[in-house]
Amino acid sequence: MIESQITTDVNSLNPQVIRNSMPYTINQNGEVNLPIVGLVNVNNKTEQETELMLTKLYSEYYIDPFVNIVITNKFITIYRGGSDAKQLLISRPDLTVLDAIGQAGGIPENARSSKIKILRTVNGEKLTEEIDLSGIEDINKAQAYVMPNDIIYIEPGLNAHFFREISPIITTVSSIVVIYAFFANLNK
Template sequence: MRVKLVSVVGVVLLTLLLGSCGTPKDVIYFQGVDSLTPEQKEAMNQSYNTRIVPDDLLNITVTAWDPSVVTPFNPPTYAYSQQGDQPVFASQSLYNYLVDKDGMINFPVLGMLHVAGMTKQELSKMLEEKISKYVKDPLVNIQISNFKVTLMGEVNRPGSLTARNDRLSILDAIGQSGDLTINANRKNILIIRDENGQKEMARLDLTDPAIFASPYYYLRQNDVIYVEPNKAKKKNARYSQAQQYNITVFSSVISAVSIITSMVITIINTSKK
């Protein structure tokens, strides 16, 4: 009977050991991606273009075969010292145009222009058409200087992330932030987005390949990504807080007892005298 009991205990321990060595299913990304059909993969293809929104900082430069003819449309490339003979570079911030709350920018010569809702390509084409009335074959280059997103929660390097280009996916952002921690809940990633002054919220499951078809797969300017802790982390946090509280209460009780004991001893000693 004893041998059988030992054998059963051994099997149970071996099973637990093997189970602990395996990779938890809820930390594996894109589960089932290898079994997707061609139709499912086709449905995940997305064409994405960043739209200009209020508070974007647009870096706009106008060029042409003769640089001098586009000077009115660009801030001065050079400034001069007080002596007037030594040119120095002007700040690149002179090329930046802040989109106001009404979606407008004030562009040299052309005046106030409504740009919110346009892609960079659409704005470039519009500016080239308007500038072509003054300059032959102008070329307009536009970049969004302050495209950033913010990552919070169970990320190895939380904080704001400035994108080098306008096409930034949730995977790009997480990868550049050092990936999620082992305590992250990969099935419930919260995206907070400002859409026309209204807050939109969506949940993404990184373990599901369907994430590639989500309209929130590609991030937009000023998106906030919050990664909540998994159940184990929450449970440990609650346990730690309760344990800390108990220790604090116990310490307070011990201190109170010690003080009372000291007072009693002092009173007894005084009465004996």
């Protein structure tokens, strides 16, 4: 599992403060261990909410601190049936499920657009939501924003490759049955 990283840039109007900008890893509990303030829970917070929270925390140590947050390693994984999986970087904060599927190449011809699952971990609990994109009814669900480490699973349909492989066998068997029936009727 890919963990997100947070890059903090703390500046102050205090001339004795040295600029501190380096990446810190957010653990699976949504916590990041930062200099001076220690372990901070940033789970389910936006970048802006995290900046405000850290500004308040650092204001106890610095005069007028300015905190800038950049979250990196924000990926989602899209399984498009079979062995076709893609990992996408969340390029913007308003990336929707529908946008992500489109960036991954869309819904394959042999996949079931009625069985798309979004798997997400929130506060250690695994959640699954199913979306049916075969009609217009669930289009609002597909407009939900993706979150880092989401998994979008598009259930494969009946494999078209399987039918291509088996069709010559079916043709041969049906031809034999037709020929047998023809000769059986001739002998009557």
